[in-house]
Amino acid sequence: MKKTAVSEYGFINAKLRARISSMLTDEFKTALIGADGIEAAVQVLSSYGYSKASEKWNTTGDIQSLEFELFKNHIANYSMVMKNTDGSLNGLINVLSIKPEIENIKSVLRLWYGSKLRHSPINYRSAYIIRERIRENIDWNELINAVSYEDIISVFSSTIYSEIFNNEAVIDTGDSLFNVEILLDKLYYRMVIEESYKLKKNDNDTLNEIISTEIDLQNVSWIIRYRHFYKMDTSKLSSILIPGGHGLNIELMDNISKEEGAGFAPMEILKKSYPELSSLNISNKHNFSAQARLFEQLLDETRKRKFTTILTGYPFTIGVVLAYFFISERELRFISSVINGKNYKFSSDTIKEMIR
Amino acid sequence: MSLFTSRMKLLSAVVLESRIDAVTSELLRIGLLDFVEISKLFNTDDFSLKSGDSSLYSEISALRKKLEIIYNNAGIDTPFREELNIGDMTEYKPDYSSEIISKLNYELASIRDKQKNLHQEYLKLNEISNYFTTSGSAKDSKFLIVSKGHPTRGNFSDILKNLASIPHFGTDIPETNNFFIVSLRRDQSLLNNILDKFQWIELDEQHYGEEETNHLIDKINKKNSMLRQEIESAGKQIAEHIILKKDELDSLWKNLRLHELYSSIQNNFSHTVNTSLFSGWLPADKVLRAEEAIRNASGGECIIEWSEAENFSRENVPVEIRQPKVFSPFRMLVENYAVPEYGSIDPTPFVAVAYMIMFGLMFGDAGQGLVIMLIGILGGRIIKKAGSGVKNLFKLFIFCGGSSVAAGILFGSYFGNELFPAVWFNYHSVVSGNAEAGSSIVDVYDILKITIYFGIAVIGTGLVINWINLYRKKDYFNLFLDKSGLLGGWFYGCGVYTAFYFVGTGYKVLPDAGLLTIFFGIPVIILFFKAPLHFILHERDHKQFGIFSLVDFFMEWIVEILEIFSGYLANTLSFMRVAGLGIAHVSLMTAFDTIAAMTNGAASVIILISGNILVIALEGLSAGIQALRLNYYEFFSRYFTGKGIAYNPVSLRNRKQEG
Incomplete structure (x- = not known):
């Protein structure tokens, strides 16, 4: 029997909405940012239901252990949602869980890269890598103990990542893990978009709307990093952009490169896809960094607004599930940033500025 | 009172x-x-x-909060408020207070740092230990390398110092001049460099004996558990360090608190x-x-x-x-909703009576009620350190349990059985359609009727309280014309009479037209003048009269009529949930009795016990919530403005x- 939207989303969305209502509340954010020092911040965490994470701090005094506990909790959210869904929705969550898996892979690769190519031993830091299965069958012990790049290829050989790692050029010895990280992100977005076709039309539209903004956000962030700070060639830049966003795609980047003389202004193009941003006055095309950062902030705001609209609208859609993962990820980043800020004895105002 | x-x-x-x-x-x-x-x-x-200057207050308050974070770290309470004495207040020395707190925080941070370093050492050794466990031995693990030998330059402890940045474990081999070093294969090149530096002589693999391997494993396990103990002890050290200074901290906290209150007055x-x-x-x-x-x-x-x-x-x-203190759990329920307006009737005693009757009607069982009472009594005694909210909750359990016991005696229900004859009527018999002969209550409709009567009494009480409040407030406009005022009360009273008359005639005849005109016609016309009158009395100075005002008056009239009729009807019928929950309670007990009767011996007893536990937990919670809901929405909506400030x-x- 074909499932209705109510039977598909009734239970899980009610559960997630209940959780969302207590996540990242203004009261919690104010209390955490306003906490006087790391000990006070941990006590705030404890009183707002993050008792496992605060317990980690109390028993180890190690901020990375606390963050690791939060990351484990974030991953557990995916498993919880998967357990309570089936069909195409379950398939999508399965694909979405690639995101934290990629984060874990990136963490291992950074440690490996630092150890092998920069001669900075992994030391105790391997303890902050998730070793349980997230989605793919990856032997994390093998990965963290890889002696050569061949070992890494072997670990990923029967996973969706094999194609990426089979091409040795992805680990750019002279530079960084730049190539591999980009390919992993591209793989994730490609798989999400492919999976979205299996969803009902409404859900497909919602997912595409959200994912496109996320892709744009990611692309803008790369443009800032590689074009502005590392002066990357436009054609190379266009090749790293993730396809599928609303406004910045490879074709447009090619066109932009032809008009390089007129000033490099991808933000002008992005504005066409986000009419709400068109009121921005970006007259100085050469003040690229400032305009890009502004756009990054505004896109993020746009994404937040989209989720707010989802949460106040029709309740039986995939939007609530997406909003949940979005908030869960944001929560993780927010707590990590504030706790680290507190650990470095930054003032509340500085932390506020940092997390803006 | x-x-x-x-x-x-x-x-x-x-x-x-x-x-x-x-x-x-x-x-x-x-x-x-x-x-x-x-x-x-x-x-x-x-x-x-x-x-007044509020900066001093903020400064002292911030210091007190910093101090309380230290108390929390040790899991100890600040001094009792009863210990505060204005005579003990000494001069406020900001530098001295800050110094004590900063010094202590610094000492605690050092312990934390030590704890963190120990933990990171533990993580390193634990990785080695885990590979040992999964592979059975260091030799068999593909991630580990074991070096056995001795340095010919420098000493072994210097080698270990050089290995500090990688996970490793080193130990001597008893009765020999050799040593073991276990490390990770991924760090082999670093290890080799260090060993070369110390001109390490590596022994052949065949020199590994089982005894030596066991010795190695034993040593790793011992070191591992020692590190765990040290981490734990560092955690305890924090609490102990604070407790050691408790007297000094208590005295500082009291002085800060006194100065905080003092400056809050002067602010x-x-x-x-x-x-x-x-x-x-x-x-x-x-x-x-x-x-x-x-x-x-x-x-x-x-x-x-x-x-x-x-x-x-x-x-x-x-x-x-x-x-009186006895009402404290019900006061908690009221304050959880809002603070009553100044000069109005305090609803607490009314809520107490209504809540207990509702709970009893929904959960009428003397045996189960006794269990709830016991939970309340024991809970209050066991959790002595609980806050006032938890204490009041346990007291509420005692009241609810008491009410259930009383209702259970009236309904002859003791853990779902009629151990003694019902004083009023046997609820179980009525629900199962076997009402006792001569009983005034013969079927579920009679039970529904009881709850409707009860609802009318509750709403009626709410109306009377509202009239008294409005009279005391001299708000005569609302006293006469509000939907919970005298006019609303008239509607409600007449509505109740009409409904009972109609039901009494077998749903065939309404009271005669003349009476209905007096009951509803005239009040509806009076109600028409409410909005214009309100405009003349309260709004004309700041609002202009126009054609749209007439439309507004008309719309307000229509909406108010609809609200009065639908509101009172819904509020009254809402009390049928009391019967619904009562019937559900009886039905659940009957179901468990029937299941138990299908078995015998221990199984039967287990079913009955688990059935009673389930009913107490499930129905007890439902009855508690529904009683609260009826008080908040049906009772409070008649009179409680909640505009007060505590x-x-x-x-x-x-x-x-x-x-």
Whole structure:
């Protein structure tokens, strides 16, 4: 029997909405940012239901252990949602869980890269890598103990990542893990978009709307990093952009490169896809960094607004599930940033500025 | 015990600046004044008054909170409020206080740092240990390398120091000059470099004996557990370090708290060159005590004025409720909703009666009620450190349990069985369709009828309370014309009469037209004039009359009529849930009895016990929530404005001011 939207989303969305209502509340954010020092911040965490994470701090005094506990909790959210869904929705969550898996892979690769190519031993830091299965069958012990790049290829050989790692050029010895990280992100977005076709039309539209903004956000962030700070060639830049966003795609980047003389202004193009941003006055095309950062902030705001609209609208859609993962990820980043800020004895105002 | 909120008076006083400290101490000692800034009460534009400086208060408050974080770290409580004594207050030394807290924080941070380093050492060794466990031995693990040998240059401990940046474990081999070093294959090149530096002589693999391997594993396990103990002990050290200084901290906390309260009082003072002015609310029966205290502290050099609460908007007068302690769980329920408006009837006793009757009707079983009572009594005794909320919750359990016991005796239900004959009627028999002969209640409709009568009584009581409140407030407009006023009451009374008349005739005949005209026709016409009258009395000064005003009047009239009819009907029928929950309770018990009867021996007993546990947990919770809901929505909506603000005096015992 074909499932209705109510039977598909009734239970899980009610559960997630209940959780969302207590996540990242203004009261919690104010209390955490306003906490006087790391000990006070941990006590705030404890009183707002993050008792496992605060317990980690109390028993180890190690901020990375606390963050690791939060990351484990974030991953557990995916498993919880998967357990309570089936069909195409379950398939999508399965694909979405690639995101934290990629984060874990990136963490291992950074440690490996630092150890092998920069001669900075992994030391105790391997303890902050998730070793349980997230989605793919990856032997994390093998990965963290890889002696050569061949070992890494072997670990990923029967996973969706094999194609990426089979091409040795992805680990750019002279530079960084730049190539591999980009390919992993591209793989994730490609798989999400492919999976979205299996969803009902409404859900497909919602997912595409959200994912496109996320892709744009990611692309803008790369443009800032590689074009502005590392002066990357436009054609190379266009090749790293993730396809599928609303406004910045490879074709447009090619066109932009032809008009390089007129000033490099991808933000002008992005504005066409986000009419709400068109009121921005970006007259100085050469003040690229400032305009890009502004756009990054505004896109993020746009994404937040989209989720707010989802949460106040029709309740039986995939939007609530997406909003949940979005908030869960944001929560993780927010707590990590504030706790680290507190650990470095930054003032509340500085932390506020940092997390803006 | 008072039916109404306590009568309040506003004190306004002027004292000489030179007496301000003595007066502040005295005000803190008596702890009666809920301060109000002078500028909020009177127009002070014509005077050049300086407000109190709040920076000192903020500074002390921040220090106290810092100190409380330290207390929390050790899992200990701050001193009891009862231990605060104004006579113990010593000079506030900000540098001294900050220094104690900073020094302690620094010491704690050092312990934390040590704890973190130990933990990271543990993580390193644990990785090695884990690979050992999964592979059975170091030799068999593809991630581990074991070196056995000895240095010919330098000594072994220097090698270990050099290996600090990688996970490793090193130990001597008893009765030999050799050593073991276990490390990770991924760090092999670093290890080799270090071993080369010390001209390490590696022994052949065949030199590995089982005994030596066991020795190695034993040593790793011992080191691992030692590190775990050290980490744990570092955690305990934090608490112990704090507890060791508890006396010093207690004395600092008390002094900070006293100064915090002291400065919070002085924050409310306004100043001229030579005088200080302050104002605050207090219960009318405490007036003499407050006046005497201020006069004594100021050496008689003061001016005190008293103002009646009636001269102020009720919403600005703080509310003190005095009820016997026994009502505390019900007061919690009321305050959880809102604070009653000043001068109105305190709903607590009414809520207590209504809540218990509702709970009893929904959960009428003497045996299960006794269990709930026991949970309440034991819970309160076991969790002695619980806050007032939890304590009140346990007290509520005792009340609810008591109510169930009483209802169970009336309905002859003892763990779902009729151990003794019902005093009123047998609920189980009625629900199962076997009502006893001669019983006044024969079927579920009769039970529904009881709850409807009860609902009418509750709503009626709510209406009467509202009329008394409005009369005391001199709000005659709403007293006569509001939907919960006399006109609303008339509608409700007539509606109830009409409904019962109609049901009494077998749903065939309504009262005659003349009566219906008096019941509903005339009040509906009167209601038509409500909106225009309200406009003339309250709105015409700031709102213009126009054609749309007429439309507004008409719409308001229609909406109000609909609201009155549908609202009262829904509110009354809502009480049928009381019967619904009662019937569900009986049905569940009957179901478990039937299942138990299908088995025998231990299985039967287990089913009955688990059935009773389930019913107590599930139905008890449902009945508690539904009783609360009926009070909040059906009862409170008739009279409770919830516009009050709680009386919150600055006192040594008041926890509410500890932000």
